[in-house]
Amino acid sequence: MLKSITIGQYIPGESIIHRLDPRTKILGTLGYVVILFVLRGPAGYAVMAGITAAVALLGRIPVRMLLRGLRPVLIIILFTIVLNMVMTPGETVYQLGPLDVTDEGIVQAATMSIRVILLIMTTSMLTLTTAPIDLTDGIEYLLGPFRRLGVPAHELAMMMTIALRFIPTLVDELERIMKAQMARGADFDTGSFLDRAKSMIPLLGPLFISAFRRADDLALAMEARCYRGGEGRTRYKVLKVSTPDFWAGAFLVCTFGAALWV
């Protein structure tokens, strides 16, 4: 149940996509999202879908994993489709009680849902193929220039690293606590909404306590190793742009251009 959280779930691999510099992947994803929202016309979407498919293939990402990421937003997608179909003004093609389904509405619904689906799939591919540590390294580097404007790039990256690092740990912890309380007859699935909300207390109490304990331990461990923020800190792993990154960049620029042009 809890395992369906795809965010930050990294599938280790050796594919060319896995080996790309995280900055290439982050910028690529960013560009992709922007293009996705300025596009007009179905041909452009076809090109974008093609890019997603190509990256998924090259990254050897199981289709199941991509679809799984869509599950939590399924309701939003359905909602978008229905709303767009009935709320967009245009020529009525179908009467549904007091609501008019318009032809433009259908087009709008289709584009919006394709946008959301491609958006989710592509951004989840970023986390699926990039180790969280690499990801935050990349973000820290890319935010670097904004430090002059007062953006705490290193601190943000460190917070994200820690948060991502602890998602699976806390999920495991929650599962353990859940099992332990179930062993004492706790029931999380039945009863009224209020009952179920109340049944969360035996879970959330211990979970918070352990999260704080972990935070304390981590802070102590970091201080014990003389952590004093990002200033003057050298890296064990230095990001390096290599030939595949140029090829990936070139490929994306060309395909993005094509998507806008067609």
Next chain:
Amino acid sequence: MPIVFEDVDYVYDPETPWQTTALRDVSLRIEDGEFVGIVGPTGSGKSTLVQHLNGILKPTCGRVRVDDIEVGADRGRMKELRQKVGLVFQYPEHQLFEETVRDDIAFGPKNIGLSEDEVQRRVRWACRAVDLDEQILDRSPFELSGGQMRRAAIAGVLAMKCRVLVMDEPTAGLDPRGRANMLDQMRRLHSGGMTIIMVSHGIDDIAQIADRVIVMNEGSIGMQGTTREIFRRYEDLQALSLQVPRTAQIMRRLREAGIPVPVDVLTINEAADALAEVLRGKNCGAEEHNHRSVHSR
């Protein structure tokens, strides 16, 4: 009635990249009133195995039966099963959450819908069973010492009045005295007629207390037999990177040095007796001295 596993497989996260088989073809039988120790290297499936006993995990393949309840199939009887089989997880003190120890111990009995009187009766009984002073019942569990917290958490499971008690690493992280107390309490519960199943890395603990030992290895049962039988098999255990109890190790070394002692001793007292026997045979006057040196090892 007994606990029976028939060809049980368990797979975590089936059909994902993280799929792992944790149990493979496990068959076993545990009779009423037994004290069974489960040992094995980390990741050998010990914890997965015991989580089947109260239906928290359901077998992917095969069957698990506790009395006449079939785990997994009899969905409606899970509550009944959890009253029969109490499961104490590793570091149980991490699951305390109520404002007072009393409320925390009462959590289980309340969940099974007992009357307030009965709940309070059980709270006091469980508190005594784990040797906690009734005075602490109204304190916050978070003010207690580590050992007391663990006992309070165990009381929370005992208050379900289970007939089978399963403990996953009950002595982990306790100091020697806490460890000895814990073993004493388990021995008392066992002599009161409870079936006890204890998972532990502490070979010495298991050797002292269990009647029978199941050795897990890579998700399957590596060996099983009476405690003495198992801990006699020094080479087999070593192949699984497990050890025989410390006393048995010492006896083995003595034997290698040419002293005719038995090697299948389980506790310090047995070792002392065996040594005394040998020394008496030799008619050696330094018995007391030798005795002490063994103890201090």
